[in-house]
Amino acid sequence: xxxxxxxxxxxxxxxxxxxxxxxxxxxxxxxxxxxxxxxxxxxxxxxxxxxxxxxxxxxxxxxxxxxxxxxxxxxxxxxxxxxxxxxxxxxxxxxxxxxxxxxxxxxxxxxxxxxxxxxxxxxxxxxxxxxxxxxxxxxxxxxxxxxxxxxxxxxxxxxxxxxxxxxxxxxxxxxxxxxxxxxxxxxxxxxxxxxxxxxxxxxxxxxxxxxxxxxxxxxxxxxxxxxxxxxxxxxxxxxxxxxxxxxxxxxxxxxxxxxxxxxxxxxxxxxxxxxxxxxxxxxxxxxxxxxxxxxxxxxxxxxxxxxxxxxxxxxxxxxxxxxxxxxxxxxxxxxxxxxxxxxxxxxxxxxxxxxxxxxxxxxxxxxxxxxxxxxxxxxxxxxxxxxx
Amino acid sequence: xxxxxxxxxxxxxxxxxxxxxxxxxxxxxxxxxxxxxxxxxxxxxxxxxxxxxxxxxxxxxxxxxxxxxxxxxxxxxxxxxxxxxxxxxxxxxxxxxxxxxxxxxxxxxxxxxxxxxxxxxxxxxxxxxxxxxxxxxxxxxxxxxxxxxxxxxxxxxxxxxxxxxxxxxxxxxxxxxxxxxxxxxxxxxxxxxxxxxxxxxxxxxxxxxxxxxxxxxxxxxxxxxxxx
Numbered sequence: 001x002x003x004x005x006x007x008x009x010x011x012x013x014x015x016x017x018x019x020x021x022x023x024x025x026x027x028x029x030x031x032x033x034x035x036x037x038x039x040x041x042x043x044x045x046x047x048x049x050x051x052x053x054x055x056x057x058x059x060x061x062x063x064x065x066x067x068x069x070x071x072x073x074x075x076x077x078x079x080x081x082x083x084x085x086x087x088x089x090x091x092x093x094x095x096x097x098x099x100x101x102x103x104x105x106x107x108x109x110x111x112x113x114x115x116x117x118x119x120x121x122x123x124x125x126x127x128x129x130x131x132x133x134x135x136x137x138x139x140x141x142x143x144x145x146x147x148x149x150x151x152x153x154x155x156x157x158x159x160x161x162x163x164x165x166x167x168x169x170x171x172x173x174x175x176x177x178x179x180x181x182x183x184x185x186x187x188x189x190x191x192x193x194x195x196x197x198x199x200x201x202x203x204x205x206x207x208x209x210x211x212x213x214x215x216x217x218x219x220x221x222x223x224x225x226x227x228x229x230x231x232x233x234x235x236x237x238x239x240x241x242x243x244x245x246x247x248x249x250x251x252x253x254x255x256x257x258x259x260x261x262x263x264x265x266x267x268x269x270x271x272x273x274x275x276x277x278x279x280x281x282x283x284x285x286x287x288x289x290x291x292x293x294x295x296x297x298x299x300x301x302x303x304x305x306x307x308x309x310x311x312x313x314x315x316x317x318x319x320x321x322x323x324x325x326x327x328x329x330x331x332x333x334x335x336x337x338x339x340x341x342x343x344x345x346x347x348x349x350x351x352x353x354x355x356x357x358x359x360x361x362x363x364x365x366x367x368x369x370x371x372x373x374x375x376x377x378x379x380x381x382x383x384x385x386x387x388x
Numbered sequence: 389x390x391x392x393x394x395x396x397x398x399x400x401x402x403x404x405x406x407x408x409x410x411x412x413x414x415x416x417x418x419x420x421x422x423x424x425x426x427x428x429x430x431x432x433x434x435x436x437x438x439x440x441x442x443x444x445x446x447x448x449x450x451x452x453x454x455x456x457x458x459x460x461x462x463x464x465x466x467x468x469x470x471x472x473x474x475x476x477x478x479x480x481x482x483x484x485x486x487x488x489x490x491x492x493x494x495x496x497x498x499x500x501x502x503x504x505x506x507x508x509x510x511x512x513x514x515x516x517x518x519x520x521x522x523x524x525x526x527x528x529x530x531x532x533x534x535x536x537x538x539x540x541x542x543x544x545x546x547x548x549x550x551x552x553x554x555x556x557x558x559x560x561x562x563x564x565x566x567x568x569x570x571x572x573x574x575x576x577x578x579x580x581x582x583x584x585x586x587x588x589x590x591x592x593x594x595x596x597x598x599x600x601x602x603x604x605x606x607x608x609x610x611x612x613x614x615x616x
Contacts, residue, residue: 002500009488295484298445299498299545300473302466381445385480386436 007312010292014285018317021281025321025364026328028274029357033329035263036353052081052219053114054226055248056212059239065208066238074212077228079221084110085209089193091155091169093145101141103155103191105198105209114215118185124149124175132197134174138188142176149173153191161203169201214242271360279368282314286372293376294384307377314369315362322361326354391418392552392585393442398451400437400608411437412608414451424579424586426599434608435589436557442587443476443555444468456552473501477546481558483538485530491541492517492526498549516544519582520574536567543574547584554578556588560595572598 012018056074058064068085075083089103108129112120120128120136128134137147147153151173161167171193179185199206216225226242233240243251286293293306301309400412411434419425419442427435440446441453444460453461456475463471477498485494492513499509517523520540530538539559546554556575560568576598578584588599596602604611 002506005493006489006497006500009486009493013488291484292486295480295486296497297469298443298472298478300469300501302469304466305469305501382440385445385484 003309003312007309007316010289010309011313011316013289017281017285021278021317022321022324024274024277025318026325028270029322029325029360030328030332031270031325032267032357032360033326033353034332035267036356037329037333039260039263040350040353052216052222053245054214054216054222054229054242055245056214056226056229056240056242057210057248059230059241062210065205065210066212066240067208070212070233070238070240073232074214074229077225077232079216079218079225079228081215081217082110082113083215084114084213085195086211086213087195087198087205087209088159089155089157089198090159091157093153093155095156099145101144101189101191103135103193105193105195107195108192111192114213115185115187117180118177118187119180120175120177124177127174128194131172131174132194133170133172134197135171135191135193136175136177137173137191138185139176139178140188141191144189147173149176160198160205162201163203165203211248212240213245271364275364275367278314278317278364279371282310282317282368282372283375285313286310286375290379290384291387293379294381297379297381298385303377303379306379307373310373310376311365311369314373315365318361318365318368322357322364326357390421392421392423392456393417393419393587394452394454395438395441395448396452396454398441398448398453400434400441400446401449410608412441412448415608415610417603417610419585419587421585422579422583424576424598424600425588426596426602427587427589427605428591428593428596428602429605429611431591432607433605435605437608438605439555439557439587439589442553443478444472470501473498473549475552477543477549477551477554479539479542479546479554479556479559481561483530483535483542483562485538485541485545487530490527490529491522491533491544494530494541495544495548497545502549512548513544516548517541519547519578520544534567535563536570539563539567539571540574543571543578547578547582552585554584554586556586558589558591560590560592565594568592568595 056066056070058066065087066085071083071085074080084106087105089105091103093099093101108125112125118138124136128136135153142148153171153173155169155171156167157169158167160169162169171191177185177187179188195209214225214229216222222244226244229242230240296306296309297303395415395417398412398415398417399410401408401410403409415438417438427438429435437446441448441461442455444455444463447453447461451461452459458471458475460468460471485491486497489497492510495513495516496509499512502509504512513526514523517526520543522537522540522544525533525537525541530541533541539562543559554575559575560571563571572595575586575588579586579600586599588595590596
């Protein structure tokens with residue numbers, strides 16, 4: 001610890017150079033934090049879908065609707081606890097794409113049975129069942145737009161026109177659902193519409209739903225139940241594909257390609273550039289300080305001492321920049337999650353991300369520090385003092 | 389007086405490219421404890437090389453260098469560094485202070501290699517700065533000091549670990565006459581009142597006059613020894 005002051009002072013010998021190097025390190029680690037978060041999001045680590053739910057869609061594509069007549073057959077499959085259906089509405093609030101949030105047309109009674117972890121006060125549940133234009137929303141959505149029960153919400157559907165050709169739908173908020181136990185309901189950012197009204201009012205596609213939502217009694221039976229459902233409709237006009245809700249969600253992301261490879265390629269390029277930049281800066285910093293390092297050796301600092309000082313300097317620089325960047329990425333993610341008008345799920349940099357970042361800081365400091373440290377270690381006092 | 393520094397048959401040859409350049413040849417020299425020796429001679433005569441050998445910064449090609457009964461020519465690099473930190477204080481022509489550290493932090497540097505705690509180090513630093521008359525400039529950085537003050541800080545740094553020997557390479561070479569005399573007076577005080585053995589390389593006869601002995605080198609050979 002007694003060398004801390006010396007290392008710190010040497011680090012700030014050229015303030016402008018140190019600030020610029022720090023800025024590049026902060027940027028690199030900010031990017032690392034954000035990319036790790038994005039990767040975590042796209043790999044499903046942050047998807048809070050723990051309910052034992054299977055999604056059955058048309059084998060061809062989820063955009064092909066499934067007929068309602070399949071519901072009783074699915075309900076009869078052993079291991080199935082309840083069945084609901086859902087149609088993606090694709091509406092935009094106030095004609096602004098940034099206001100996007102998921103809306104689904106569902107059967108209220110079936111929805112309540114299928115998602116018991118999401119609770120709705122009885123009077124609001126009743127109102128939803130009986131109000132044709134009624135819709136319920138999650139608390140996150142209510143907070144995002146400041147909506148409350150009794151509000152009218154105009155939505156412009158990108159998919160479904162009304163019978164008169166207009167796309168301007170209006171729904172009445174009749175309920176706000178919550179979690180039965182903390183965070184158990186994963187749908188708090190969604191809106192659910194009354195399917196009966198939606199189906200009657202839409203111009204086409206009547207009588208079908210995009211997906212069938214299957215709640216199973218035992219999560220361990222997911223694969224078997226899914227296989228049974230798909231086998232039941234094999235070689236029929238409505239062949240199905242059944243998968244867990246988490247896999248269903250991830251399939252949307254996977255359509256974008258190998259994001260993990262793309263993201264890590266970008267990150268690798270950034271870190272390589274930072275490695276070159278910081279390494280060059282450190283080498284230059286040591287070169288400028290040759291006479292000072294020679295003086296330290298003259299007064300008794302050993303080769304190992306100066307090697308340690310230079311490596312410590314690189315470590316301080318990388319850890320300072322790295323931690324600042326990581327903290328900034330956490331703040332950015334938090335700001336994004338809380339920002340009004342942005343549908344960004346809350347993501348936390350977990351222990352694994354922090355350990356990865358710390359490992360990167362250590363490796364980077366070693367990579368950028370080892371050459372200048374060896375230069376300092378090999379320094380001949382007599383030659384350095386003579387300016388050779 | 390007993391010899392603190394003893395050189396026997398010391399030769400030093402540098403290799404520049406493929407060429408061997410002899411600098412010192414079979415030099416014998418004894419320096420008594422408590423001496424204030426001025427090493428003089430023309431440029432290239434080997435003064436600084438001799439000083440480097442005595443201060444443990446370099447090793448002879450042949451011969452032995454004994455300081456305070458220790459054969460420093462036989463020490464490893466690590467042992468030499470440790471030995472220097474305990475036994476030698478260095479003063480350079482251009483002060484060679486670390487520009488990022490304050491005067492007191494520069495003076496503290498040799499003490500970082502000891503087992504002294506922070507409070508003990510601080511006390512030693514204050515004493516050293518007191519001796520050179522710069523206690524009030526402790527918090528100033530080298531860029532905020534005059535040349536004379538910077539050299540005093542360098543002397544305080546050389547003194548702070550209470551070394552056996554002070555090795556000074558042209559300590560007044562960068563100073564005006566008046567300031568140079570002040571520095572030389574200070575060295576004289578350190579020699580006479582604090583008993584420090586001082587070996588000083590200088591071109592300046594007036595500086596050499598402050599020493600108790602003079603030694604003249606020419607082309608690596610001792611040509612004259614005289615009392616100042």
